[in-house]
Amino acid sequence: MSERQKANAVLASLVRGDFSELADRFAQAGFTVHLPEPGILHIHAAPESVPRRRLLLSVGIHGDETAPIEITAQLLAQLAADPQGLRVDLLLVVGNLAAIEQGKRYLEADLNRQFEPDHLPAADSAEARRADAIMRATRQFFSSPEGQRWHLDLHTAIRSSFYPSFAIVPVQVEGAARQQLLDWLAAAGTGAAVLSPNSSGTYSAYTAINFNAVSCTAELGRVAQLGENDLAPFAAAQAALLALLTGSSIVPGTPPLLFAVAQELVKRSEGFKLAFAGNVGNFTAMPQGALIAQDGAQDHRVAAVTEYVLFPNAGVAIGQRAALMVVRCT
Ligand SMILES: [Zn+2]
Structure with missing residues (x-):
C-alpha cells in the first residue's frame, strides 16, 4: 500500500x-x-x-x-x-x-x-x-x-x-x-x-x-x-x-498576536440581529461606537477604540454566545 x-x-x-x-x-x-x-x-x-x-x-x-x-x-x-x-x-x-x-x-x-x-x-x-x-x-x-x-x-x-x-x-x-x-x-x-x-x-x-x-x-x-x-x-x-x-524540536515561527476578550454577546431574545452581513470574516475590525447587534430593545456597541469580531452567529440558541468581541493585548 x-x-x-x-x-x-x-x-x-x-x-x-x-x-x-x-x-x-x-x-x-x-x-x-x-x-x-x-x-x-x-x-x-x-x-x-x-x-x-x-x-x-x-x-x-x-x-x-x-x-x-x-x-x-x-x-x-x-x-x-x-x-x-x-x-x-x-x-x-x-x-x-x-x-x-x-x-x-x-x-x-x-x-x-x-x-x-x-x-x-x-x-x-x-x-x-x-x-x-x-x-x-x-x-x-x-x-x-x-x-x-x-x-x-x-x-x-x-x-x-x-x-x-x-x-x-x-x-x-x-x-x-x-x-x-x-x-x-x-x-x-x-x-x-x-x-x-x-x-x-x-x-x-x-x-x-x-x-x-x-x-x-x-x-x-x-x-x-x-x-x-x-x-x-x-x-x-x-x-x-x-x-x-x-518529541522532536519545533521549527520556531512568528509568535501569534495576542488578543483579550472585550465583550461576549449572549443572545437573549429571538429578535437578536447582527448589524453586519452574516458572512463577515473573523477578526474584522470595528470602530468605537459601531453597532454590533440589536437584541430586542438592547443595542450592543463597540466600547474600545477598536474591537475585532469573532464567531458571529445570530442562529445560536437563546442563552448562548452569538459573538465574541476581542481587543489587541499589545
Ligand atoms: Zn469547531
Whole structure:
C-alpha cells in the first residue's frame, strides 16, 4: 500500500471510530493500548519507562470540521509505520462520530458547549451523553500526577478569517506553560491567540480548569467536506503536531498576536440581529461606537477604540454566545 492508501485506510477507521487495527499495531510494538469508548484511543508506554508528556489530541468535536481528522489520520499512519517514534502518552478523541457520519456540525446540541457537569440546557441530547463519555476517558487519562498534560482541540472555522489559523487559549493556561503553548502555536503557523476567561462549556477550557492542562482550541483554516480538504495550508500545523508526538524540536515561527476578550454577546431574545452581513470574516475590525447587534430593545456597541469580531452567529440558541468581541493585548 502507498503512503496515501495507508492514510486513507486510517482515515476510514477514524471516521467510524474504530481503532482496533491501530491498537493492534501499537500493542505489538510493546505499548499498552486501551479503547475506552468508540472513537477514543489511549496509547501509553510500558509502566517502567520514565513519565512522558501526556498529549490529548481531539478532532471532530464539530462533525463537519474535517481537515484536522485528515491530518490526524496521516500522522497516525506515519506513526503506525514506526511505533517507537511515538514519544508521548497519547489520548486521541474523535469527538462527534454521529455528526461526522452525517457531515453535520452536530445533531441535537453543540458538543463544544457540553463540557460541564450538568450540561444545561441540553442535558438529554446525544451530545451531552457523548461529552460524558469523553470526560470519563479524559479524567482517566489525566488521573496520574506525572508528566506534563497537553490538550490540543483541533477545529476549522465556519467563516473566513483575517488570521486563517488562530487559537482560543483559556486564561488558566499561564506563565511558562502559556509561553510553551504560544511557541508551539507559532511553529504551527497560528496568526492570533485569544486569551479567553470564560469556559463556555468548551473541551479545552474543561481540561485547563480541571487538569491544569496546557490546552487550547486551535482553529485551522476553513470547513470543507471530508476527503476534499486541501491540506497544503496546514503543513506547518501538521509538522508541529508531528514534532509534539515524536518529541522532536519545533521549527520556531512568528509568535501569534495576542488578543483579550472585550465583550461576549449572549443572545437573549429571538429578535437578536447582527448589524453586519452574516458572512463577515473573523477578526474584522470595528470602530468605537459601531453597532454590533440589536437584541430586542438592547443595542450592543463597540466600547474600545477598536474591537475585532469573532464567531458571529445570530442562529445560536437563546442563552448562548452569538459573538465574541476581542481587543489587541499589545
Ligand atoms: Zn469547531
